[in-house]
Amino acid sequence: MDITPAIAARTGRRDVLAAGIRAARQRTLGLLDTYVAKLGEELRVPYSAQLNPPLWEVGHVAWFYDVWLARSRQxxxxxxxxPDHERLPGRLAGADALYNSSLVKHTIRWSLPLPDLAATRAYLAGSLAETLQLLAGETETPESLYFYRLSLFHEDMHAEAATYMAQALDIPLPAPLRPVERALPAATDIALxxxxxxxGYDQPGFAFDNELLPHDVKLDAFAIDSVAVSWRRFLPAVEAGAVNIPRYLRRKNGTWLALRYGSWEPLNLDAAALHLSWDEAQAxxxxxxxxxxxxxxxxCAALSSPPGAPGFAWGDAWEWTASRFAPFAGFVAHPYRDYSRFGFEEHRYVLKGASRATDPRMAHPRYRNFFTVERNDIHTGFRSCAL
Known part of the structure; x- marks a missing residue:
């Protein structure tokens, strides 16, 4: 079995995790610098149900490491x-009342007395230093390393969120922070x-709670696209009036343009169609x-394409599926109890794969992403099956 970055992050030793945590923080700080260059040090943005206040977002990342590692007695x-045990005092007084996403609802985050940028940077730096110091002294057991993995993946998720938030806010992203689209090969049907x-997840190492309790599903024969649907395949439906013009697209003088991080650019017709809602994919x-x-x-297609068939290529979009996000039978929440719970309670669908903004550590074929059907701010696309 190839040791992909995702497998390494789920099973690797302390040195792998330390390198991953440093790399994730470098990306976080690079994104923060880019936001500051565009928005100024107060990082104020208009309220949106699809965004978090940027200053809250990065402070929450530091808090997450602290609450599960430096401040945790367990x-x-x-x-x-x-998860309810009494934590040790933290490096930032009152941090739980500011950054605990389970208690501080989204609408409240916009009016909190958050630390300023300098204090937030210091909070990030202190949290990182103590996390790495603690990690260096840990034993190499799945239990001892569990919360380091969880915190690393959590930071990766927020870095990707900062990327699609930058798209929504017209914030230019320089290389290498900006996702690079690729031209997809022509789609073919893979018959299984x-x-x-x-x-579900049935391998050694870390797993998210909603991946566990693998079970057998009976699949009928099916044929599935070898790649995500490209703009070249998608746009004829728009031109026929079957689908509305997607977010971030417009047509000018017969040419399709895409809004990318504040600039209108010619659309790459062979790239994966992105920023599509579940309803647009269905349409x-x-x-x-x-x-x-x-x-x-x-x-099944991602993990067991038959020998000699065209490869099942993924990693260009978070791909909508027809499956509602629901717990597998016997589900038991992990200590970060709200990770899956809110998704189960809302009308969400499973997305598979990864986008070009996803860190390779997060790109595991068993991973279950989940969003509500109207979300088109994320790097979402889809592939299709024959009827």
Missing amino acids: RRLGLACD PATPWRL WCAWAGRRLPTEAEWE
Whole structure:
């Protein structure tokens, strides 16, 4: 089995995690610098239900490391940690009342008396230094390293969120912070026979709680796109009136343009179609006489394409599926209890794969992303199956 960055992050030793944490923080700070260059040190942006205040976002990243590691009396217990145990005092007084996303609702975050930029940078630096110091002294057990992995993945998620927030706020992103689109090869159908499929994570190492309790799913024979749907395939449905013009697109003098981080650019027709809602993906499928794959079909195709068939390429978009986000039978929440819970309670669908803004550490074929159907601010796309 190839050791991908995602497998390494889920199973690697302390040195792998330390390198990952340093790299994640470098990306976070680079994004923060870019935001400051555009918005100024107060980092004020208009309220949006799809955004977090940028200053809150980075402070929350530092808080997450502290609450699960530096301040935790049970950080070495892994899944046996009681999330409600009394924490040690923190480096920032009152941090829980500011950054605990389970208690501080989204609308409240916009009016909090947050530390200023300099204090937030100091909070990030202190949290990073203590995290790395603690990690250097940990034993090499899954339990002892669990919260380091969780905190690293959490920072990666927020860095990707900062990337699509920059798109929404017209903030220019320089290389290498800006995702680089690629031209997709022509799509072909990959045909897979009827088969039982083991859905869910069943390998050693870290897993998110909603991935666990793998179980067999009976799949009928199906044929699925080898790549995500490109703009070249998607736009004829728009031109036919079957789908509305997607977010961040416009047509000028017969040419399609895309708004990318504050600049209108010629659309790369062979790139994956992005910033699409679940409804837009469904509308295209209805127009094309296709359908969205189920979560199990996507996973099966990604992990077991038959020898000699065109490769199943992924990593260009978070891909909508036809599967509602729901717990597998017997689900038990991990100590970060709200990670999956709110998703189960809302009307969300599973997205598979990864986008060009996703750190490779997060790009695991068993990973279950989940969003509400109207979200088109994220790097979301899709692929289709034959009817």
